Amino acid sequence: MPELPEVETVVRGLRDKLVGNKVLGVSVLNTNTIKNPEDISRFEEGLNNKKIQDVNRRGKYIVILLEDYMHLIIHLRMTGQLLYSDDNLELTHLRVVWNLAKGKLYFNDIRKFGTVSLLASGELEKEKGYWSLGVEPLDDDFHLGYLKGKIKGNRPVKSFILDQSVIAGLGNIYADESLYLAKILPNRPINTLNEFELKSLSGAIKHVLAQSIKNKGTTFSDFVDSYGGRGSNQNHLKVYGRGKENCYECGTTLVKDKIGGRTTVFCLNCQK
DNA sequence: CGATAGACCTGTTTGC
């Protein structure tokens, strides 16, 4: 479900409610949600009476920083939801609950793919996906030079930009949208893109992500913000989910194909 | 090194 804009929307909603708040206790309802289940007692007790100092996002990871440099690292994967409420919520797929001095934090996840781990500062490399993340695409250091430095081999440009060690937080929706906006075919080998195309691509990625954050993310079915609200960016998508429909720009039937194992939609006329 | 398939789960949509 959630890519960078959705995770950013969740983090922005949580920050005010969590920073300065304090963890009183944790209930784990599905042990497999915890990344190191053998360490479950440490997870359940390690946060008691710890103050929350900050709530941030890195790629698609949510990072909650607590006293003593403890990091609560949460990945929503496909259907995870992180909800805050002052009242008791009845949730059908509840996996973890944090009891706070004020309110509660709920991790709800239909498919159980989501993960939560508790790590000290010196242990962050244990979270391999987190540790090896590439640049934040909305930061200034995501630019032509960065992309050129990352290019090797000839894999499809779509696989390249979905690689989290290249661009942190880009997922299937915004990869397709960015390639459409940049007018580049998703199966183009990455080493055939010229500088102009790489520049348009990085610009398109920034534009598409920023627009979705403004719209509070894309909601098809499961994504909600930290209060259960839906995003509206699904009303602005140009290609994702529109296979066999007509291109808004030229009317050509959009093609749906598999690239790098992921469903991909594009316009054979607008994209070169 | 890269590409591909399968695994992890549950719910919804599609196709015969």
Added chain:
DNA sequence: TGCAAACAGGTCTATC
């Protein structure tokens, strides 16, 4: 209508 297959925003691992 009914049921089985296919599919879904994401990673991780094994295998070639």
